Amino acid sequence: MADYEERQSLLGDEDKGRQAAEAAGGPGRPLPAICDPGHLLHRIVVLVFMCFLGFGSYFCYDNPAALQTQVIQDLDLNTAKFMQLYAWYSWPNVVLCFFGGFLLDRVFGIRLGTIIFSLFVCVGQVIFATGALVNRFWLMEVGRFVFGIGGESLAVAQNTYAVNWFKGKELNLVFGLQLSMARIGSTVNMNIMGWVYSKVAALVGTPGHTALGASLMIAGVTCLFSLTCALVLGFLDKRAEKILNKEQGKTGEVIKLTDVKDFPFTLWLIFFICVGYYVAIFPFIGLGQVFFIEKFNFSPAEARAVNSIVYIISAPASPVLGFMVDRTGKNVIWVMVAVITTLAAHMMLAFTFWNPWIAMSLLGVSYSLLACALWPMVAFVVPEHQLGTAYGFMQSIQNLGLALIAMAAGAILDTRGYLFLEVFFCVCICVALIAVVMLYFVDYLKGGDLNMSAADRAKLLKESTSDAE
Amino acid sequence: MAALSVELNPGWPSPLPPVGDLLHVRAVGDNDTLHFLFCSLGAPTLLLVHTNSSSSTLEVDWTQFLTRKVSGSLRVEPESSILQSNAIVFSRLLEYDDVNNTANPTSDFFPPYDLRDFTWARLNLSGASALLCGAAATFANGSLCLKLTVFDSEGRDQILPRLLHSANSSQVEVWLDGVLPQATRSRFLLELQAVGGAYPLSRVEVQRSIDDEFTPSIFKVLQWLPPLNRTYGGSGFLQWKPVSYRQFSPVVEDGTPAQHSPPRPQSCAEESSGLIRAFYAEPETFGLNVSFGLAGEPFYNSTRFFSWTVLLGVGLPPMDSFSPAVLIMMAVGLGTPMILLLLGGVCVCIRKRASASSYEPIN
Numbered sequence: 001m002a003d004y005e006e007r008q009s010l011l012g013d014e015d016k017g018r019q020a021a022e023a024a025g026g027p028g029r030p031l032p033a034i035c036d037p038g039h040l041l042h043r044i045v046v047l048v049f050m051c052f053l054g055f056g057s058y059f060c061y062d063n064p065a066a067l068q069t070q071v072i073q074d075l076d077l078n079t080a081k082f083m084q085l086y087a088w089y090s091w092p093n094v095v096l097c098f099f100g101g102f103l104l105d106r107v108f109g110i111r112l113g114t115i116i117f118s119l120f121v122c123v124g125q126v127i128f129a130t131g132a133l134v135n136r137f138w139l140m141e142v143g144r145f146v147f148g149i150g151g152e153s154l155a156v157a158q159n160t161y162a163v164n165w166f167k168g169k170e171l172n173l174v175f176g177l178q179l180s181m182a183r184i185g186s187t188v189n190m191n192i193m194g195w196v197y198s199k200v201a202a203l204v205g206t207p208g209h210t211a212l213g214a215s216l217m218i219a220g221v222t223c224l225f226s227l228t229c230a231l232v233l234g235f236l237d238k239r240a241e242k243i244l245n246k247e248q249g250k251t252g253e254v255i256k257l258t259d260v261k262d263f264p265f266t267l268w269l270i271f272f273i274c275v276g277y278y279v280a281i282f283p284f285i286g287l288g289q290v291f292f293i294e295k296f297n298f299s300p301a302e303a304r305a306v307n308s309i310v311y312i313i314s315a316p317a318s319p320v321l322g323f324m325v326d327r328t329g330k331n332v333i334w335v336m337v338a339v340i341t342t343l344a345a346h347m348m349l350a351f352t353f354w355n356p357w358i359a360m361s362l363l364g365v366s367y368s369l370l371a372c373a374l375w376p377m378v379a380f381v382v383p384e385h386q387l388g389t390a391y392g393f394m395q396s397i398q399n400l401g402l403a404l405i406a407m408a409a410g411a412i413l414d415t416r417g418y419l420f421l422e423v424f425f426c427v428c429i430c431v432a433l434i435a436v437v438m439l440y441f442v443d444y445l446k447g448g449d450l451n452m453s454a455a456d457r458a459k460l461l462k463e464s465t466s467d468a469e
Numbered sequence: 470m471a472a473l474s475v476e477l478n479p480g481w482p483s484p485l486p487p488v489g490d491l492l493h494v495r496a497v498g499d500n501d502t503l504h505f506l507f508c509s510l511g512a513p514t515l516l517l518v519h520t521n522s523s524s525s526t527l528e529v530d531w532t533q534f535l536t537r538k539v540s541g542s543l544r545v546e547p548e549s550s551i552l553q554s555n556a557i558v559f560s561r562l563l564e565y566d567d568v569n570n571t572a573n574p575t576s577d578f579f580p581p582y583d584l585r586d587f588t589w590a591r592l593n594l595s596g597a598s599a600l601l602c603g604a605a606a607t608f609a610n611g612s613l614c615l616k617l618t619v620f621d622s623e624g625r626d627q628i629l630p631r632l633l634h635s636a637n638s639s640q641v642e643v644w645l646d647g648v649l650p651q652a653t654r655s656r657f658l659l660e661l662q663a664v665g666g667a668y669p670l671s672r673v674e675v676q677r678s679i680d681d682e683f684t685p686s687i688f689k690v691l692q693w694l695p696p697l698n699r700t701y702g703g704s705g706f707l708q709w710k711p712v713s714y715r716q717f718s719p720v721v722e723d724g725t726p727a728q729h730s731p732p733r734p735q736s737c738a739e740e741s742s743g744l745i746r747a748f749y750a751e752p753e754t755f756g757l758n759v760s761f762g763l764a765g766e767p768f769y770n771s772t773r774f775f776s777w778t779v780l781l782g783v784g785l786p787p788m789d790s791f792s793p794a795v796l797i798m799m800a801v802g803l804g805t806p807m808i809l810l811l812l813g814g815v816c817v818c819i820r821k822r823a824s825a826s827s828y829e830p831i832n
Contacts (some may be wrong), residue, residue: 294686295679351679414721419687423795430802437806441813445820 037240056226058185064382089148100153101392111234118230120150133213176322176372275401276432313364324370329454338370350422510743543747555705561660636780649693668695669753
């Protein structure tokens with residue numbers, strides 16, 4: 001690709017990094033590996049902070065679900081009102097995270113942007129908890145709204161950071177790890193918040209909105225922790241930039257909002273895959289429990305277990321699959337495998353009485369594989385200065401798709417039943433499949449590097465680096 | 470397709486008999502006739518007689534018929550043309566106090582309601598369907614209603630559970646509306662008796678179906694059939710889905726399971742139903758209970774309504790199949806990527822060929 005060197009990853013390859021480090025630290029005094037931004041060991045340290053950057057927001061996002069009965073009881077709500085806590089998070093994000101991504105690229109820059117979004121997450125959670133503390137539901141909604149402004153955009157920032165540090169290296173693995181971190185965050189939340197609440201209630205004396213508010217404040221500590229990660233990451237990134245003289249590589253290009261219409265066709269295809277795929281996963285899992293009870297005669301507990309297996313599998317599987325994609329390259333093929341496997345799983349659920357453990361486990365593996373292989377592709381088709389906007393846009397239309405399809409799915413289920421719903425999800429997956437097939441050919445005909453094997457990619461990187469020097 | 474002719478109280482001279490009504494629907498096919506007989510003399514009964522002649526007729530000796538004591542007072546002639554007959558008697562309504570909310574009817578039963586002791590209103594006819602409502606003395610304003618519909622072609626109802634029916638079947642919808650339960654936690658059961666001549670319906674078969682398009686979230690069909698060795702294309706059947714509804718115009722959320730007990734031989738159908746007494750000399754009867762509700766779900770008192778629908782027919786029970794919408798969606802969904810893959814493959818091949826041949830002159 002012509003503009004490859006312009007947007008060559010932040011760090012160059014390791015040799016170059018070492019030279020730069022020596023230049024900065026004076027001759028003959030190389031930095032120890034763990035402090036050397038060019039070294040794998042240092043990248044691992046960065047990775048740890050990067051993963052925990054999102055932990056707080058993932059943990060607190062599902063606080064209402066983990067405390068559903070308590071929230072409804074303590075604040076005297078009904079389920080529809082309770083669901084508004086999620087609506088206030090999701091709906092604004094149909095547009096907000098697009099602007100979040102744009103602001104990252106254009107105004108704040110990645111470092112400041114990340115810190116600002118982390119602050120929003122913290123403040124939002126504190127408002128949310130305060131609302132519970134003083135028993136004002138509207139204040140809780142405000143809190144969720146502020147939390148949402150930060151939360152989704154923080155995910156965009158996290159993706160952008162990952163590309164800056166890991167493109168051309170362990171990028172797929174990093175995306176896999178971030179997914180598994182998100183899963184771990186919400187799983188830990190689900191399992192620990194009830195316990196926290198009961199302890200706080202014992203301390204306060206009675207369960208009630210005070211105990212609820214206090215527990216949510218405690219949950220907010222994870223957001224503070226993530227904010228700390230954002231600060232540390234900002235520092236490390238700044239330091240790496242100085243040591244590696246990264247500024248050189250910049251072309252001074254800035255993104256304009258109108259650049260969105262000039263996004264390459266391949267990026268739009270990636271968006272299509274993203275929407276088509278995820279709308280067939282999340283809304284299905286939301287409605288899945290009753291399906292397993294009715295169709296497969298599962299007990300409610302069993303149904304809950306089989307429904308959550310997708311997320312449970314994705315926590316350990318996604319780093320492993322990410323590593324595999326890193327080793328082999330060929331992202332488009334992996335995405336295609338993931339989409340076809342998901343289609344097969346949905347068809348199994350729709351047209352057979354086979355044990356749903358099979359289909360749901362397949363779904364878990366393919367969901368993880370897709371996350372590792374799809375999201376990094378964005379970094380190969382847009383220049384670096386548009387990255388935040390591209391990820392923001394992707395997140396935005398994913399949110400839009402999910403919100404619309406979740407409503408449609410409920411309506412379909414009520415009028416046409418589960419078979420029709422499953423067929424509808426299959427069609428969504430087929431749309432994603434069409435987009436993957438087109439992506440494969442478009443990339444092939446353009447001679448793009450989306451589907452390059454890992455070895456070719458390394459060769460290309462080496463060539464372009466030597467050209468640059 | 471079948472031609473339907475509907476006749477109320479055939480052969481009765483004056484406008485209406487003193488008690489009970491007899492509805493006769495004749496469905497004439499190419500070379501057979503189905504006689505659907507619906508009677509409110511005693512417990513409500515639906516009798517289906519299948520004959521192999523398109524000219525078989527019904528003979529009723531009304532004076533004997535009304536005494537409810539003599540077998541043979543109602544005949545289908547000629548008798549040799551009868552292939553098969555089956556009847557369903559809605560014999561009793563049972564109520565129990567579900568103190569622990571387990572929906573497991575084993576104890577705490579209130580005295581049962583015998584449907585033959587109900588006061589039944591006159592049959593209300595409209596087209597090929599008939600509405601029969603009745604009440605026990607203690608029902609206050611409530612009533613138990615049965616709506617019979619006979620069909621001349623295949624199709625399905627617009628309201629849930631939207632059972633598929635054929636021209637060889639009739640549908641009975643039963644509902645209990647506005648009855649004051651004897652306890653706030655009351656649930657109900659309905660006792661059904663299947664009566665047959667030679668081949669009584671003796672076993673209930675559960676069919677699982679992947680297709681819940683017409684009855685959302687119900688993946689089972691239940692069929693009450695003759696013994697295995699007696700099951701053939703022309704035998705009778707009762708078919709229903711294990712769901713009842715808590716509202717008159719239900720949506721999916723109003724659904725609640727309808728569970729059935731295994732069928733057991735019984736001996737008293739002719740006692741309760743005038744029609745059975747009149748038609749059968751030695752009826753064979755099997756009975757079962759259908760119970761409405763599930764542990765943890767609302768009690769009858771919440772809406773004071775439940776409805777349940779069953780088909781009685783001959784031949785093969787109708788089975789749901791995929792709707793055209795499902796087939797088209799799957800075909801288009803799976804077909805388009807395949808075609809695209811093929812087209813793309815061809816495109817790439819042609820390009821490769823072209824570029825390969827353009828190199829040749831250089832050689």
